[in-house]
Amino acid sequence: MQNSVLILDxxxxxxxxxxxxxxxxxxxxxxxxxxxxPEDLSPFKAVILSGSPFSVRADDAPHPDLSKIKxxxxxxxxxxxxxxLAHFHGGKVAPSSTREYGRANLTIIKDAEALFENxxxxxxxxxxxxxxxxxxxxxxVTLASTQEVINAAYRIDGExxxxxxxxxxxxxxxxxxxxxxxxxIEISGLKPDWTPGAFVDMTVSELQEKIGDDKVVLGLSGGVxxxxxxxxxxxxxxxxxxCIFVNNGLLRKNEFDEVLHQYKDMGLNVKGVDATARFMDxxxxxxxxxxxxxAIGRVFIEVFDDEAHAIxxxxxxxxxxxxxxVIESISVNGPSATIKSHHNVGGLPDYMKxxxxxxxxxxxxxxxxxxxxxxxMAPNLLGRHPxxxxxxxxxxxxxVDQEKVRLLQEADAIFIANxxxxxxxxxxxxAGAILLPVNSVGVMxxxxxxxxxxxxxxxxxxxxxxxxxxDLPHKFLQDTSNEIINKVKGVNRVVYDISSxxxxxxEWE
Numbered sequence: 001m002q003n004s005v006l007i008l009d010x011x012x013x014x015x016x017x018x019x020x021x022x023x024x025x026x027x028x029x030x031x032x033x034x035x036x037x038p039e040d041l042s043p044f045k046a047v048i049l050s051g052s053p054f055s056v057r058a059d060d061a062p063h064p065d066l067s068k069i070k071x072x073x074x075x076x077x078x079x080x081x082x083x084x085l086a087h088f089h090g091g092k093v094a095p096s097s098t099r100e101y102g103r104a105n106l107t108i109i110k111d112a113e114a115l116f117e118n119x120x121x122x123x124x125x126x127x128x129x130x131x132x133x134x135x136x137x138x139x140x141v142t143l144a145s146t147q148e149v150i151n152a153a154y155r156i157d158g159e160x161x162x163x164x165x166x167x168x169x170x171x172x173x174x175x176x177x178x179x180x181x182x183x184x185i186e187i188s189g190l191k192p193d194w195t196p197g198a199f200v201d202m203t204v205s206e207l208q209e210k211i212g213d214d215k216v217v218l219g220l221s222g223g224v225x226x227x228x229x230x231x232x233x234x235x236x237x238x239x240x241x242x243c244i245f246v247n248n249g250l251l252r253k254n255e256f257d258e259v260l261h262q263y264k265d266m267g268l269n270v271k272g273v274d275a276t277a278r279f280m281d282x283x284x285x286x287x288x289x290x291x292x293x294x295a296i297g298r299v300f301i302e303v304f305d306d307e308a309h310a311i312x313x314x315x316x317x318x319x320x321x322x323x324x325x326v327i328e329s330i331s332v333n334g335p336s337a338t339i340k341s342h343h344n345v346g347g348l349p350d351y352m353k354x355x356x357x358x359x360x361x362x363x364x365x366x367x368x369x370x371x372x373x374x375x376x377m378a379p380n381l382l383g384r385h386p387x388x389x390x391x392x393x394x395x396x397x398x399x400v401d402q403e404k405v406r407l408l409q410e411a412d413a414i415f416i417a418n419x420x421x422x423x424x425x426x427x428x429x430x431a432g433a434i435l436l437p438v439n440s441v442g443v444m445x446x447x448x449x450x451x452x453x454x455x456x457x458x459x460x461x462x463x464x465x466x467x468x469x470x471d472l473p474h475k476f477l478q479d480t481s482n483e484i485i486n487k488v489k490g491v492n493r494v495v496y497d498i499s500s501x502x503x504x505x506x507e508w509e
Contacts, residue, residue, distance in 0.1 A: 003191050005029035005184065006044040008037065009327075010052030010062045010080050016327060018050060018078065018169040020364055021177060026192035027184050030362075031327050034064045046074040046188035049081025051167065055131050056080065056087040063088070074160040074188040079129055082163030086154070090137035096148075101128050103172055104146040106153075113143050115155065115162055117182050119175045125152070125166035126173045133165060160187055196367070196374035200232070203359050207236035214315035216357060217308045219300075220245040220270065221389065222259040225320035225360060227381055228372040230268055232359045233318055235375070239269050242314065244307045246300060249276030249402070250391030252416070253409040262381060275303045283393060283400045289509035292400065296390045308354075317354035321361045322368060366462075385430045386464065394509040398437035403490075408435045410488045411454045418480045419458075428470050431458040433484075434497075434508050442492030451492040454484060459506055467501040 005022055009015045009031050022029040032038060034049075047069050054061045062084075069075060070085070077085040087093040106123045109116050125146070133151040136142065143162075144153035153164045162183065168176030184190045216233060220226050220243050233241045245263065247256040260272040282295040308314060360368055372382045388394055392412070396404050412433040419425040434455040442449040456477070461467035481494035497504075 002043055003028065003045060003193060004043045005188075005190065006038065006041070006047045007031045008034045008047065008049050008064065008081075010034050010050050010054065010084075012051035012053070012078075012080070014167055014169055015050040016324065016364075018048060019323075020366070021169045021180055022048075022184065023194060023364065023367060024177070025181055025184060026194045027190050028194040034062045037064055037066075037068075041068055041073070044073065045190050046076070046184060049075070049077040049084060051079035051081065051128065054080065056083045056093050057131065070161060071156075071159045074183065075162065076183050077161075077163040078169070079165055079167060082154070082165050083129070083131055083133055085156075085161065085163050086133045086136055086140070086151075089156075091133060091140065092135040093131050094134045096130055096132040101130075102126070104148065104152075104166070106144045107147055108145040110141070110143045113155070114187050115143060115153065115179060115182050117186065118178055119182075123175045124172065125168070125176070126170045127166050129165060133163075162187075196370045199363070199367075199371055200235070200374055203232055204236045207233060207357070207359060210357065211237055211240070211316060213240065215240050215242060215311065215313055216316040216318050217242045217244065217311060217314050217354070218318035219243075219304050220263065221320075221387075222251070222255060222384070223320070223387060224365075224372065224382060224384060225322055225368055227263075228368050228375075228377065229318060229320040229359050230263075230270075231266065231372065231375050231377060233357075234266075234268055241269055241318070242311050243268050243270035244304060245270055245272050246303050246307075247272065247274045247276055248279040248296060248300065248391060249274075250279065250296070250393045250400075250405060252387070252392075253413040259381075262378065266377070271307065273303060273307055275299070278303065280400070280402060285399060287398045289394055292393050292509070293390050296393060300389075315355060316357045318357045318359070321358040323360075323362050323364050326361050383426055385425075385428070385432075387432075388507055394507055395432055396435045397508060404435055407452065407488060407490050408433060408454075411435075411484045411491060411494075414483050414487065415456055415480055418476065418483070422473070422476050424472065424476065427460075428458045429461040429467065430464075430506060431456075431470075433457070440493050444492065449492045452490050453493040453495060454488075454491050455495050455497050455508070456480070457497045457506070457508075459501070461501075461506075464506065467506050469498045469500055472496070 005027055007018055007029055015031060019029050019031055052062060083093045104125055104127050106121055109121050132149060136151055136154050139157045140154045142151050142154050146152050149165055155162045167173060168179045218230055220230060230243055245260055263270045279299050282299045283292060286292050286295060369382050392405055392408050393400050396408055415433050419431060436453045436455055438453055439450050440453055458470040458472055459467040460470050477496055484494050485491055
């Protein structure tokens with residue numbers, strides 16, 4: 001990559017969003033921690049410094065060596081990055097006397113400045129800082145101000161170095177994308193050539209060179225990431241890719257057969273393995289969510305290992321790792337604390353002795369879908385909602401048995417079918433039904449019932465890190481509730497979950 005952007009991460013919650021905005025401009029970028037600046041900077045034509053929860057005035061403030069960057073490459077400091085460039089190069093940063101958080105407007109913009117080309121006064125920006133730049137370095141020029149912030153943007157004379165005390169990457173900065181375009185395309189001279197088609201061509205070529213005539217095994221889940229990874233590998237090595245699709249007995253109704261046929265129709269060399277009995281035996285009597293996850297993960301590895309050993313001379317294990325997973329593993333603060341075990345099985349044990357290949361490791365989720373569309377994958381496969389690796393086991397609260405799975409599959413199938421019928425499925429990021437561990441009194445005909453309760457969950461999100469519940473039409477909820485109660489024997493009550501994340505999580509376990 002000789003046409004890339006380096007983003008140095010100082011721990012901001014918005015760093016990934018900066019990268020996504022850069023990628024939306026069809027420019028490739030990479031995130032690196034501030035204390036791990038790459039030795040070889042030749043691939044990068046511009047550098048962006050992220051925001052940070054730190055203050056530049058603090059003793060433990062992030063303090064990277066920028067001697068190979070500042071004045072040598074186009075440089076844009078965002079929020080903390082802007083304050084860092086000012087404070088350690090002759091300027092002064094001090095606590096702000098007024099609250100500088102939320103929406104603001106650029107009341108003054110200096111004329112004929114490349115960074116603000118096609119951006120007019122009163123443009124809305126998003127502030128998020130408690131310090132402010134009181135004095136700029138001697139060779140700096142103010143480019144923009146808000147009512148409260150004099151030095152909202154500046155540049156250094158004689159350099160392509162810029163600082164802005166607002167966040168252009170967030171939705172609330174209405175001309176943020178234009179500003180990034182100005183910096184990257186117009187000032188830095190980057191070419192917008194990071195496209196799905198270019199990625200497919202480059203990745204297929206790299207996979208062919210790396211794998212050669214060796215064999216690769218890949219565990220398919222039915223989800224978007226593993227499916228797109230499989231098609232990329234199939235384009236590169238054809239029948240030398242061996243896909244294994246395991247039925248853990250916890251998939252949605254008819255999903256195993258439907259998805260397996262779809263994979264075969266796509267030309268994949270795929271084997272379906274029905275291991276329902278093994279998973280159910282392992283789950284017997286388990287109520288704790290973590291124990292259920294661990295049991296499912298263990299059995300998956302055992303089944304996958306059995307099937308992989310049946311293929312002679314396998315060299316590589318393919319995984320659907322995507323860029324947020326990579327960023328998390330090298331983040332400024334290290335991997336975040338575990339709230340719960342990850343929904344998907346993360347790799348296989350060392351005894352399998354396979355080399356790893358991860359064709360999607362530099363893509364965000366939305367990019368994965370665009371790459372899949374570039375390869376003419378079926379829209380219904382690309383548009384599938386995220387589904388947890390342990391499947392319905394963590395949507396059945398408490399212990400799991402086949403009757404509970406059947407009941408939940410039937411209720412979930414009605415919910416999902418109605419979302420599609422009402423043309424709501426593609427407007428929802430994730431949806432599903434949850435079987436609650438309670439019975440309640442009901443009346444059906446002239447008889448008293450004492451049966452199960454189903455909770456419905458539908459959320460909107462971009463990455464699953466935060467999520468809001470979807471305000472589904474009341475008539476939809478009414479019809480869906482009636483249909484579930486009338487058609488699913490064992491259910492006499494349906495409720496709708498209106499919790500957002502945070503404080504709740506998307507899944508109940």
